[in-house]
Amino acid sequence: MTVNMFRLAYVDFLSKDPTNMVEYYTDTMGYRITEEQDGITYLSNGYDHHNIVITPSDKQAIRSYGYQLDGKLSLEEVQEKFIASGIDSRIHEDAKPGVARFIELNDPAGNTIELFTEIDQPAVGFSGVGISPLKLGHVAFLANNYEETITFYKDVLGFTFTDKIGESFANFLTCNTDHHVLNIIAADETRLHHIAFQVKDASHQYAASDLLAKHGRPIIWGPSRHTAGSNIATYHRDPDENVVELYTDMDVYVPELNIFEPRPWHTEMPYKPKVWDNLSVWGTEYQFDLAKI
Ligand SMILES: [Fe+2]
Structure with a gap:
């Protein structure tokens, strides 16, 4: 076992x-x-x-x-x-x-x-204010010895490797049916890259963006659909400047078949773990000034 x-x-x-x-x-x-x-x-x-x-x-x-x-x-x-x-x-x-x-x-x-194995579950319910995400879904961290770290999560802790972006840039691993629970990014230091929460759907994501704007927290990237994971994501910063992702539509991994459940937006079938060379299915780069077109 x-x-x-x-x-x-x-x-x-x-x-x-x-x-x-x-x-x-x-x-x-x-x-x-x-x-x-x-x-x-x-x-x-x-x-x-x-x-x-x-x-x-x-x-x-x-x-x-x-x-x-x-x-x-x-x-x-x-x-x-x-x-x-x-x-x-x-x-x-x-x-x-x-x-x-x-x-x-x-x-x-x-x-x-x-x-x-056990955490207290007081079932305090949802507050009814704020974004109220469905759950904490994943973290992405920079790792200074990423290969050894990936091996550790796979071999010692039983994670499954799903996708990569680039041969070494971003490495996605899961311990359940979510496309990723961990994203390990090759770097020369170890620190959090972002923390991610699942929202209900696109309308929840839009409402969350409005709420973030009211609280003075601008969206720094997105919304766009990621390649690895297919999640539609937005990113903003918390008061400590940690980057926070809100996402929906993440791919569902089927370990028995080593595929992701088919979705209408998938570009091939079956949709299998692979190496990607870019971040956004929609080609979103957010590098240009929309006001200057
Ligand atoms: Fe993420």
Whole structure:
């Protein structure tokens, strides 16, 4: 039996501007605060104890990424697998509100990841204000040793490789049926590239853009349909300048067939994992000034 996780459950931000980050996640994104402890704020997308954590800090960074395991192996059994692979890990008890036990380890890029089988689910519901995305869907991060990092997520954590953009630029991996849960970008440093939330459909995306405009958060790219993943995406920045993607229409991976479920906008059939050479199906570049045509 292999280590098997099935979702990205939370992202814990180190924030230089926690007051405005919490305000952004409550008023703009529509998340609900479930707990505040030691200055750290836990926010929920409706069901889990937290999907976003804002931890005050003197730097802007990611404190940890939290993934939920399928529970077929105990944390001790998972740790035995890591030991067999020569990977250092620590089991924590009562170290984080909402997650009674988790394994902490570092990926080869230096990210801290927390793996757990259970998270409290207070089911606080949706707030009815703000964007209220359906879920936290994926993260993209720059990795200074991306090949080793990709191998780690595939071989140690059981992720499946889907698409690439360029031979090495962006590498998409999944641990469920979403086209990607992770996007690992080759770089000479490790940091977050963007965090992404799924919205309901195009009308939800448009309404979200209006809401972002009201909150003074301009769209910096999009909407356009990506090649890898087919997701229609917009990007904006949070108060800490992290890039946030709102997307819909992401490809659904069928692992048994190694294809994506057919969609009318696909350019070939079957639609299989492949290497892409550009970002946008629509040819959107956003490099020119529309006012000057
Ligand atoms: Fe993305």
